[in-house]
């Protein structure tokens with residue numbers, strides 16, 4: 001039986017595995033990262049490629065390793081400091097290639113791929129062992145179940161992309177995160193629907209090779225990062241969020257007010273607006289009423305009555321809410337876990353352990369976007385992985401004992 005199974009091999013799962021090995025007595029042989037992709041971090045890599053992103057929004061101290069200045073040291077040792085990009089009123093940000101090369105370096109040096117089991121977890125159930133306690137059984141899509149004492153859900157947004165109803169069944173409309181979407185596929189004209197960083201990034205890059213319309217429902221707004229950096233600090237999270245009951249509507253309201261959702265960093269908006277001064281990019285504001293295919297093109301009818309058409313439409317409309325993800329609901333039902341407002345997991349604030357409906361802590365812990373009700377508006381970002389690990393590792397270490405001393 002495993003000591004801990006991490007469901008999801010993205011930034012959060014990969015980071016947490018290292019912290020568990022460093023800070024608890026868990027042996028490598030008793031730890032698994034279960035993820036359906038061939039490689040750890042594949043989901044992040046693919047999304048970054050799809051929107052042709054070239055640099056991170058966050059700073060160089062936010063990365064997959066556990067040493068805060070590890071990425072900077074890595075860049076210096078390889079004469080790649082020029083990939084730490086100066087940013088107005090903000091610390092330097094790494095290029096995407098530097099961020100990923102350092103992530104590969106960490107994964108290789110720590111032998112993390114050997115912890116990776118390539119499978120999707122379909123369900124999690126409880127197994128009781130007389131009076132000695134219980135374990136969790138993870139059913140996977142390859143039919144080979146895993147049994148573990150503790151589980152950490154690190155599923156990101158869970159891979160459900162927001163797709164407006166008007167796009168249903170219309171050929172030529174892809175979501176930017178769809179496996180099928182290829183930004184390099186030839187098109188003369190593309191409409192990008194969305195108003196956040198992904199839409200802006202994609203439109204800016206595509207317009208170098210084709211004609212692009214960026215269609216946004218709201219006026220484009222700027223923010224350097226996803227939320228005020230004070231939310232990195234647990235004291236701030238406790239003062240602002242934990243004063244409301246776990247899983248409550250008030251917590252969701254605090255989160256929504258704090259998150260700079262659908263915003264664009266100022267440097268990217270400047271690039272976008274200067275591209276819009278040329279012929280290849282136009283920025284339109286409007287809401288789509290309906291869509292249909294006409295002569296191999298897609299035509300969008302707008303609420304204001306106007307219409308737009310192009311060879312293809314790309315949706316950069318974000319994710320469906322992870323709190324309402326069917327997998328999250330199944331796990332809650334089968335393990336007797338409490339859900340709050342709009343399905344939010346009710347977690348112990350001190351440990352990120354998901355509470356049972358009876359009120360006691362379960363061995364299911366949560367990190368990433370799904371933990372936002374406890375870890376705050378930056379829970380789903382790279383730095384959110386570090387904050388969540390602070391509490392999860394402590395909780396799991398208490399149960400497994402301190403790490404073995406090195407020889």
Ligand SMILES: Cc1cc2nc3c(=O)[nH]c(=O)nc-3n(C[C@H](O)[C@H](O)[C@H](O)COP(=O)(O)OP(=O)(O)OC[C@H]3O[C@@H](n4cnc5c(N)ncnc54)[C@H](O)[C@@H]3O)c2cc1C
Nearest residue numbers: 008010011012043047056057058120121155156368381382
């Ligand atoms: C293009 C882009 C740019 C970004 N830039 C930044 C940035 O600059 N700074 C920043 O802080 N954040 C950034 N983010 C946010 C970023 O997504 C997160 O920081 C990070 O990827 C979240 O990691 P995660 O591990 O929670 O989720 P993910 O990277 O989504 O990984 C979750 C993993 O869980 C797996 N999974 C899901 N369900 C199951 C299951 N049932 N069984 C097994 N595995 C499962 C998925 O397949 C996936 O591999 C960016 C996001 C995108 C899309």
